[in-house]
Amino acid sequence: MNPIDVKALGKVAVLLGGRSAEREVSLMSGTGVLAALRSKGVDAHPFDPAERDLSDLKREGFDRVFIALHGRFGEDGTVQGALELMGIPYTGSGVMASSVAMDKLMTKRIWIAEGLSTPAWRQVHSAAETRAAFEALGSPMIVKPVREGSTIGLTKVLTAEQCDAAYALASGQDPMVMCEQFIAGDEVTIPVLGTGAAARALPVIRIVAPDGNYDYQHKYFTDDTQYLVPCGLPEGEEAAIQALVLQAFRALDCRGWARADVMIDAKTRQPYLLEINTSPGMTGHSLVPMSARATGLSYEDLCLSVLATASLDNAKA
Numbered sequence: 001m002n003p004i005d006v007k008a009l010g011k012v013a014v015l016l017g018g019r020s021a022e023r024e025v026s027l028m029s030g031t032g033v034l035a036a037l038r039s040k041g042v043d044a045h046p047f048d049p050a051e052r053d054l055s056d057l058k059r060e061g062f063d064r065v066f067i068a069l070h071g072r073f074g075e076d077g078t079v080q081g082a083l084e085l086m087g088i089p090y091t092g093s094g095v096m097a098s099s100v101a102m103d104k105l106m107t108k109r110i111w112i113a114e115g116l117s118t119p120a121w122r123q124v125h126s127a128a129e130t131r132a133a134f135e136a137l138g139s140p141m142i143v144k145p146v147r148e149g150s151t152i153g154l155t156k157v158l159t160a161e162q163c164d165a166a167y168a169l170a171s172g173q174d175p176m177v178m179c180e181q182f183i184a185g186d187e188v189t190i191p192v193l194g195t196g197a198a199a200r201a202l203p204v205i206r207i208v209a210p211d212g213n214y215d216y217q218h219k220y221f222t223d224d225t226q227y228l229v230p231c232g233l234p235e236g237e238e239a240a241i242q243a244l245v246l247q248a249f250r251a252l253d254c255r256g257w258a259r260a261d262v263m264i265d266a267k268t269r270q271p272y273l274l275e276i277n278t279s280p281g282m283t284g285h286s287l288v289p290m291s292a293r294a295t296g297l298s299y300e301d302l303c304l305s306v307l308a309t310a311s312l313d314n315a316k317a
Contacts, residue, residue, distance in 0.1 A: 006042055009043075009063070009307060010064060011062050012044040012063065013046075013047040013066070014030050014066045015069050016031065016068045017049070018049050020072045021148060021152045022071040022149055025281060026068060029070065029282040029283050032282050036300040036304070037300075037303055037307060040300055040304050042307070047065075049079065055086075058086045058088065064088060064089045064090065064091075065083060066303070066306070066310070067080075070279055071102075072148070075278055077096065077098040081095045084312055087312065092255070093253070093258065094253070094313040096253065101252050101275070101278045104275055105123055107276065111248060111251060111273055114251045116247055116273055117271065118272055118274070119181040120137060120180070121178050121180045122136065122137065123146070123176070123179075124167065127167040130143060130167040130177070131163045134157060134163050139158055139159065140157060140184075141156075142157070143155045143169075143177065143179050143180075144170055144180070145173040146178050147176060153173035154170070155169055185263055186206055186233070186266070187207045187209070187264075188204050188206050188231060189204075189259055189260065190205070190241060190242060190245045190259065190260050191258070191260075191288040192245060192246065192257060193257050194309075196250070201245050202291040203231065203291050203294045204238045205290060206227075208225065209226075227287065237264075248260055248276060249276065255311070256309040257288070258277060258278050258280065259276070260274075261273075261274040261277075282299075288302070
């Protein structure tokens with residue numbers, strides 16, 4: 001990695017907190033990123049869009065933004081669009097890629113069009129449609145909001161009787177709800193750094209959660225979940241999954257960095273793409289830093305390298 005001129009990065013805002021259901025996690029991510037950037041000599045400042053107007057970024061002369069927001073109003077193209085209008089370069093994917101990746105249905109449609117494997121699904125609009133999806137997709141089935149993250153509003157449905165409550169929980173987070181075939185097998189996640197042909201997949205992390213339940217609590221607030229890196233998969237299998245994830249990343253026109261979640265069918269060993277996070281977590285439990293460390297890249301250097309990729313969809317000529 002070429003040395004980064006810290007002074008050339010200018011005055012940096014770390015966007016954290018925000019108004020989404022993932023505010024608590026974003027505050028943890030942003031606090032970590034802020035400390036890391038300051039430790040590298042970056043003139044970095046915290047900025048919570050839930051408490052301040054985004055126009056202050058322009059008024060106060062910020063040169064670039066590290067987006068440590070998660071979920072809606074931060075990872076879905078809305079903040080990215082505002083920063084485009086102000087001409088302030090930002091980390092992560094652009095407006096369209098952020099918006100599409102946040103929408104699990106649109107993501108799946110693009111991946112299917114590109115010939116990439118993803119579990120079967122149905123969009124549902126009622127508890128009755130959820131029960132019908134259960135009959136079609138089988139048990140277990142995942143019910144989740146289309147535009148939410150961190151497993152918020154997600155239910156693993158085992159019986160038809162659970163469908164009503166699962167739909168109610170998911171639709172409470174987002175009017176758009178989807179049912180998805182459950183893939184039994186290894187759960188893995190793969191970070192990506194870079195853009196276009198230069199993008200590279202970091203080492204695969206295999207997730208072993210208590211009773212296979214990798215929920216919000218086990219993601220962020222307990223130490224019961226095991227994260228295996230090296231992942232222990234056969235070498236050829238890991239390389240194939242990394243290649244699949246790079247295809248998925250490029251198909252959505254993502255840039256800068258992201259993290260893809262994948263399930264591997266225990267019987268066929270076929271990997272299935274679940275989703276891509278375009279503003280991944282950077283907490284003490286987060287997986288991008290963990291994978292980066294396996295390549296010798298520290299948390300602080302990871303934050304600095306991501307910041308250095310800040311850009312615009314429509315840079316000034």
